[in-house]
Amino acid sequence: MTANGLLQITLYFVALLLLAKPLGVYMAAVYENRPLFLKRLLGPLETGFYRLSGVNPEQEMGWKSYVAALLWFNVFGGLAVFALQMLQAYLPLNPQQMANVTVDSAFNTAVSFATNTNWQGYSGETTMSYLTQMLGLSVQNFVSAATGMAVLVAMIRGFQRAHADSIGNFWADLTRGTLYILLPLSLVLALVLAGQGVVQTFKPYQTVPLVEQAENTTQTLAVGPAASQIAIKQLGTNGGGFFNANSAHPFENPTPLTNFLEMLAILLIPAALCHTFGTMVGDPRQGWAILSAMTLVLLSLLFVTVGYEQGGNPALTALGVEQSVSEDQSGGNMEGKETRFGIVNSAIWATATTAASNGSVNAMHDSFTPLGGMIPMWLIQLGEVIFGGVGSGLYGMLIFALIAVFVAGLMIGRTPEYLGKKIEAFEMKMAAVVILIPAFFILGGTALAVMVEAGKSAVANPGAHGFSEILYAFSSAAGNNGSAFAGLSANSPFYNIALAIAMLAGRYGIIIPVLAIAGSLAAKKTVPSTVGTLPTHTPLFVMLLIGTVVLVGALTFVPALALGPVVEYLVMVNGK
Helix, strand or coil: CCHHHHHHHHHHHHHHHHHHHHHHHHHHHHHCCCCCHHHHHHHHHHHHHHHHHCCCCCCCCCHHHHHHHHHHHHHHHHHHHHHHHHHHHHCCCCCCCCCCCCHHHHHHHHHHHHCCCCCCCCCHHHHCCHHHHHHHHHHHHHHHHHHHHHHHHHHHHHHHCCCCCCCCCHHHHHHHHHHHHHHHHHHHHHHHHHHCCCCECCCCCEEEECCCCCCCCEEEECCCECHHHHHHHHHCCCCCCCCCCHHHCCCCCCCHHHHHHHHHHHHHHHHHHHHHHHHHCCCHHHHHHHHHHHHHHHHHHHHHHHHHHHHCCHHHHHCCCCCCCCCCCCCCCCCCECCCCHHHHHHHHHHHHHHCCCCCCCECHHHCCHHHHHHHHHHHHCCCCCCCCCCHHHHHHHHHHHHHHHHHHHHHCCCCEECCEECCHHHHHHHHHHHHHHHHHHHHHHHHHHHCHHHHCCECCCHHHHHHHHHHHHHHHHCCCCCCCCCECCCCHHHHHHHHHHHHHHHHHHHHHHHHHHHHHHHCCCCCCCCCCCCCCCHHHHHHHHHHHHHHHHHHHHHHHHHHHHHHHHHHHCCC
């Protein structure tokens, strides 16, 4: 790797870690309802929301009531997005006169945005009206992200409380996360992006003359209110692009500065939530331990991705094609990448977006080398816990922490404890459900797709790469990521329905057992630490946690990966 590449990676991670702590401490204050400047400014608006909706924010909920409120809210949100798509031809803010979306595609998209997946089987600039983009998709970008953060805070309260039968109020957690965290950050980022050239307009698409005269002398440029959606798509780890090319599109990501800020926004809140966790449980070292584990895994896999992408394709080298890498990042595998970003920035984005459940792209993952593309896929398959989605990544990682202390307890013959709570049979059963549900829908969905004609006919590339495209699609759906190996024509009834089912299971099949664990922990007494208690803030525990995450991912998905990316790599190095 060049010095330039190392500098870019260093700058990215230094900025991320420096910003994570102050934001994390601020978010802890928001969820603990402590006095803040923004509360003085926006407090009347928050109170007004509660009055209009008849919510008492001080009324606590048990875990089952919390689940019920969350599910009903998400059901009605999904129905609203579905209705907007089915009726958009008759609604305002549709200057291009977009037709109504087909039923199966509308269902898939509604589920996708309600579950924070933001998988897109359609092309945004040719399918969605401005109203659908703003009132449907952008609103879900906010509330689906706030939902994940609310579940995390409920789980943290499970560690905080003792002999309690409640874990907070979903409506208060949802409102505060949206009003005091996501909205202010998105407003600032949207203004910066618009200032850098990201489009933000209600004008119809623009027809402009071509610089070089050809048979067609004009071109139609798709525009719209994009900057506001791009900001929350990154900060909320949503990832759904206003345009089909996502953040490879110059109207979504026009400059090196927007590229850096959008990449930073992907991991900013997930990283900061580690500090929120440490602050709320009264031991910042716990947050640092989790953040250290996430960072070490991501950095390691990032260097693997960069290495394979800069290594290029040996078949092309044998033909005399120059693929050497210089200080300006030229050379290597540049297929599917923007020359203005180069290999390193493309690899940072690819690993960050799949480590988080973001799914936005500034390069096409389908064009990565076999093992370079395998790393983003495997990051999804690890459970979206290496930073992960806002809220969902950390509560997923905490599940792995419970498994790690349970295994360690069995090894030394002690009842496992984490943050003063004994980890017993119920917590382990729920943790097993969390681990098994995504794996079942990823592997089961892939197996179904390769057996039926409707699944196989959508594959553009035969052989191992075609299998990888299907495996990636179901990994992305069940992992609530949303990115794709784009050679798969997934906008069909079979994939729209199958992937929507995987999204629903991957989101709510995880949230329900996580909240059940939160309720169980809150009801338990707090056990004081003794000399026999496993410290969960030390380098030893960080390594134990990393080992647990990687081992589960390896044992579950290595056979499937061997049939796809590994076989394709072996074919490639043999010049075929």
